[in-house]
Amino acid sequence: MTEVDPIRLEVIRNALVAASEEMNISIWRTARSTVVRETLDYSTAIFDGSGNAVAQSTRIPVHLNSMSVCLEEIVTNWIPLSEWNEGDVVLTNDPYAGGQHLPDFVAYKPIYRDGKRVAISATIVHHVDIGGGAPGSYFAGAQEVYQEGLRLPPIKLVDGGRMNASILAVIRRNSREPEKIGGDIAAQLAALDVGARAILRLVDRYGIAVVQAAMAAVLDQSEVAMRSAISAIPDGTYTFEDFVDDDGQEAIGIKIRASVTIEGDKALIDLSGSSPQVPGPVNCTVNMAKSGVYCALLMAAGGGVMANTGAYRPIEIIAQEGTVVSARSPAPVANRMATGHRIVTTVLGALAIANPEAIPAAYYGVSYVAALSAPDASGERRVYFEIEVGGWGGHPESDGANGFSAGFHNLANSPLEMCEALFPVVFTEYGLIPNSGGDGEYRGGLGLAREWRLEADWGVLSGNFDRFRFPPYGLNGGKPGAPGRFMLTRDGNTKQLPSKISGVQLKRGDKVRLDTSGGGGWGDPAQRDPEARLADQRAGYVS
């Protein structure tokens, strides 16, 4: 095997990260939908020729840490690497074939030089609508994945350089937003090419053997770093439980249980004891659960480990099939993020037992996704889609951040003025919620309130939330954060809506309000610095 010197290694490592950033810019530049361009719900990565994730852009943890598991599933059970050829693009959105939920399309492009596969570029993009029982493909009433939209098993969307136009036509025909999904797929494909060009540039400069050796060394670096981070955690088995509110249908209090066993430089995360899979769409497939575990361990490692397949090597995961963390087909999965976030907070909770002075209390722990379908001023039907966040947990050294992306996802909000210009809504509030952060020596960050009024004759609303019943936990005596709420006000009467709902018929003038959770507090509230309490009062963070 070719050796790569430490200097060349660093040069190539930088270039691989830059390649994934180039892909990232490319998607941002060319995408069409708001969900991609304003909320930035997509990710990009570079894999080596045998399918190990090597370098990623700075985007969304849930995406980034799932792309390698997805690829593994594809090449093991669907299209073996031996059948991949130059000019192919392999794509899937099938949760039961490596995907997560139907709106997320994962696409891979093998990159060849002299007939040899040297790398694979990869993108994952959340598409605005892929059909199914509710706008945005978030159908809270789904009991089977078949009700959630169009499912594409791993296929060659591009085969030897030739686009399969028929599949593209099927996809467009099944979406409520055909123009946007078409545009966003084009953006996704363009980014794969950009990644390929960047890799080939490296190959031309350094040769295949050196680039491959460097990729292997980058993986080894991450493995070493992750092993050393795990070694710093005391040996032992630590068990923690946290809960998803419900599945929006029958199941209430869905348990996530994690037993984390640290043995030297290895970690075993056993999710056995988590609830059986549920009728409603909060199930995770196993690849999603793995992504959550990897994310939690990368966080516990302190952020210094470059996330890739090397970092995953010392981590073993047990997720029993038929449970909510490894659902069997055809369980619905659209709102799998509620459970995914909960896997992250549960694993972190277990690690906090091992290392109480290092791990913060729970963050809000859910992707607050709401979608509204309503006619715009010209009578054309529009899907307004928003993703919100809440407060961070109090940290052993500082208060949690207010209203800021945390943990498993990472998303920007949509500007209110842009939403008002494009959709028939008028915002009546967007702000922090006083007293929503859990009390503690270090307070949890505050949740957010986002409230709007419908300015159209009709609208259909869906919401996919959590943490309405089981608030983000506090640690070391800290109090939990405030739970979230979803409310509808009509003719002066306000009623609470459940955390997971779709098909809510709205009338002109209806007010819809989402309160997101604050973070849990860390440490005994009696130990809180009186100065900090005064400052909280002054700012009105606490009333």
Add this chain to the structure above:
Amino acid sequence: MAVSSRPIRIAVDIGGTFTDIEVYDSRTGSTFAHKTPTTPDDPSRGLGIGLQEVANLCDFNLADIGLLLHGTTIATNAVLERKLPKGAMITTKGFEDVLEIGRHMRQELYSLKAEPRSLLIPRENRFGIVERIRYDGTVETPIEKAALAELAKKLAGKGVEAIAIAFLNSYANPIHEQEALEVLAKEIPTVAISASHEVSPEIREFERFSTTVLNALLKPVVSRYLEQVEGRLQAIGVSASLYLVQSNGGVARPVEAARLPAKLLLSGPAGGAMAMANLSELHGVSNLVGIDMGGTSADIAVVAEGSIGQTPEGNIDGLPVRLPMIEIRTIGAGGGSIARLQGKGLRVGPESAGANPGPVCYGRGGVEPAVTDANVALARIDAPSFLGGAMQLNASDALHAINERVATPLGLPSEAAAAGILEVADARMADAIRLSLFEKGADPSDFVLAPFGGAGGLHATALADALNIGCIIFPSNASTLSARGILGADLRHDLARSRRLKANNGGEADALTALAEMASDLRKEAEDALVRDGVSEADRLYEFSADMRYLGQAYELGVHWGNIQITEQTVRDLVEKFHAEHLRRFAHADERDTVEVATLRLAAIGKMPRPQISGLHGAAPDRPAIRGSRRVWFENAWINAPVYSREHLEIGSRITGPCIVEEAFTTLVIGNGWKAQMKAGGDLVAVKGEVND
């Protein structure tokens, strides 16, 4: 322009360490560059001293200075160091936290502690007023003026020195902000007030609010500074017209700068970028990428197809600034960037030793090897003659640190370790340059590289090699280049109106009416501004552009329109231009799609007389250009490399890499395979491979 009969024009660029002054004498066309220490407690003092120095050195009277163009980091530093007055914000009730929430996305994915977020006005000083404008500019809820008057009194009692007024959708209708301004001006006339429609009348509330808050807080800071400068100038007998360099690459009168100080936030690097534009024109190269590498960071500016890259938005310390400005990408790579081992890899930067303690070779207590140490260890920088001998560098300490912390742990010879540090630093810069160009849909190999700043010349040929760039221009006076760039600046006002208009597919008639109305407003506003500036009609230049998108797209694309009249034909042209630009930048376009105009922009430029600079860099014939030779590490070996003195290189003389060229404040390394020639005007142009004989 009210052309002054006073013949001396001065450009001043005040940086953290040095105040750079460029003198231009319009009688002879000669220029003179000078450096004097910056006086951080009151930068106007150093400015005064510097002016007196150049007057003595060049033998002119201070009263002969007609124009004084000033680039300043006063606004930038006030924000970075948080030396800002106590401020308050008044906004739409229910939206007081927009400023704090921001766009709520993080940069560090796996950190357990949230990265710090900048927040300039704490929650207790943000106040909501009942009022509401809709997206189309209609009033939904009139503003509660009585509450406003009460609030004004309360703010006066709190000792607030600056107030930002920013309401939702004020870009579509500023009436409520105007009413609030009126009330506040009456109630608390001494407080600095900024309203968002005056600062950045564009859609997207957080970005507009952030820009307005910065502007409000900077008003007292910049006003105070300008008073100091004007006082100082008066005291030493300078009666020149003073102009301030803005982030957009144009200059503004002090009264304008005081009104819109947020426009000064990226004034610092703008000078360098303007110099790049001059260089591109002078050498007739339309694509040029400039890299300004100093101690802690490198700024990248791009001239593409003859024009300097502009962006509608930048940011400072994580705070968005929604104002047109020269586009600059900054990365943490400079002479002070520290080399550290991480596992088996060698990382360089972004951590920097800065100026204090600085690299190990500075002998100020630095222990971790930095990029400058590697340059010294390989004798690319000559330790005894650094900064013309003004500062002694310790080469053996640099070598020792590299050995101890890099070479030995990696099992490498010390030269290979030092060269490795440079290679990694160069790779990071090359990656950043490639991304800067990629964002524009451009390819590095179509560009010429222009290095400047204290460290640019040391790395240029290596960077060019990494980027497949075949030509480098080493500008003369690289260390005072920003001041030179400022010397040719014009007055510039960037004005904008945001309104969503369908420009095709049936929207043409409405768009025509609305655009004509907006354009006439903008032109009137622009003309008034240029008249106030004293610009004669012949020197006024107008450039329209439009921010456009396909219906449903979230971000706009800037489309250059030119100095047009709004007619059916020009609106059709605009739509065509949009499709073409979209295809070029984003690789797809759909002529059937509905195209929207979101913002109409007008750049109003007041032409200043162009400096007619004569070639003055003739060599002193009695001193040989070649200073000698020294052992320098190139690629894989020590070689006896020729060392040239730049100031003694005659026009037309050729040199061949590998070799070293030394200047007063910097060193150029000409790598293997490069040949360079001294051009008239003093720029050294290097070409890879075969040379044009």
